[in-house]
Amino acid sequence: MKVLVTVKEVGEPDDDFEIEGTDIAASDLEYDLNEWDDYAVEAAVQLAEAGIADEVVAVTIGPERAEETIRMALAKGADRAVRVWDDAFEGTFADVSSKVDVLEAVVDDEEPELVLSGVQAADTAFGATGVALAERIGFEHAAVVNDLELDADAGVANVHRELEGGIEELTEVDLPAVLTVQTGLNEPRYASLRGIRQAQRKEIAVTELEDLGLSAADVESTLTLTEMYEPESESDAEIIEGDAGEAAGRLAEVLRDKGVGA
């Protein structure tokens, strides 16, 4: 079966960052593969290694800068990638439906039987695209999967969904399906040197909306980011000053007062 993995390059803010307009300044962001997607890529590659998946295709909606990140997914074992971008996305806050418009078109082209998607993107933290995509393309789905066993013959995925409070739901999901992958599902590998070399030769198909039969109007967002600001600190913590030794000494006093270590 073919497995499609949705990946996103996200910016991780430095400890000190500036906000420019309605986003964090690009110079204060470290770009990397979204953490959740790293687990999704690993799950897909493991399915390929187990002989269950015969092709793993990574898809991203992202600018040219994102290619470095996509190459990492290829270096870890994805066979090829599709990068969709269009000026229409520049400077907008894409809504779920616009992303699904794009992914639906890619699914139509690729015809995967399984779509793996990170639970959420670390930057925007919506956690909605995978399930919305499943609805659009008529796939079954399961959100927040932290255990996965695929039974290709039976046409089902046996998953655990990680609920709140240390409870997992054990669910049998019919294929084709979209699963949103939680961190901890597996141990994402580091790309090997060989993998990195091979990734240079793998295809990243750069695709515009027009190539997918879409127009800018199709992906017009219903959401506008109007403000971004640092939340006011509500801290009333007593910050213990001094060098490490002094601070540890003062903290030890506090802890002893509370009966710790007595």
Next chain:
Amino acid sequence: MSDVLVVSEHRRGELRDVSLELLTAGRELADALDGDLHVAVVAGDVERFADELNRPGVDRIHAVENGEEFDHTVYAAAVEALAERIDPAAIVTPNSVNGLDYAPAVAERLDVPLVADVLGFEYDADGGLTVTREMYGSKVETTVAVEGDRFCLTVRGGEFVPAEGVGDAEVGSVDIEAPESGARVKGFEEVGGGDVDIADADVLVSVGRGIGEEENLDLVEELADALGATLSSSRPIVDNGWLPKNRQVGQSGKVVTPDVYIAVGISGAVQHVAGMKGSDTIVAINTDPNAPIFDIADYGIVGDLFDVVPELVAEFE
């Protein structure tokens, strides 16, 4: 008039707290929209849940009897059917693991914008809806303007006070036809157990991503030993397989309320804080002075754990 439809959540026979919080959020939104507040309760002991959800401010409760536990096919079908009947301006669901398993599908099916992980909102008839939410791992807050007069919001737990008191809502039962589900729940598993229950500990030394490498865990183990404390952790440590799942504090792990909680190299993401904010005294050691953990800490040291922790161990040896 524009109504609001809140979808409640329960699990294994218990209404979840977020359901009562959503009644408050839903009432606020209904007031702003000048509409009624409808509440859906789907599956399980709907009569008992409807009783519990009948709080002041709720106008109508729709009980959908269909199965015992959460099934996204049933939830999506129920919310779609109710939305057709009520034509609500807003559908409000919990931003929970189950909420995110059906709300995006419902929004897609009804072709309405979805805003996830909502902390607050403002509505005025001219400007429409503006939502407050976080980005970049809670490092920034944003406002998002939503186009149109129909929308679906998933609201974060713990942001609104739970509705209290006894209301006089009209309770009606609703039959829906849900297709056969292609995602069948086979059971539940409680994770954790094992050698230790961190929820029983009086003092917890809790370690986070700042520890960097697995071999550095020795350092916090020494601290826990010196203090007579139990070792716990935030999510990344468990995801990396460095500590077992029963040591994880947070939304998907254990909720703990020790006398003293010492957070070492933990930034304090909202999911973690949900699991430890009830601790009597919270101490945080972190290099980043802006780390959200300091917002809830009683005592903080802004510094490198690799400098501070050995000194602290020495104090107790």
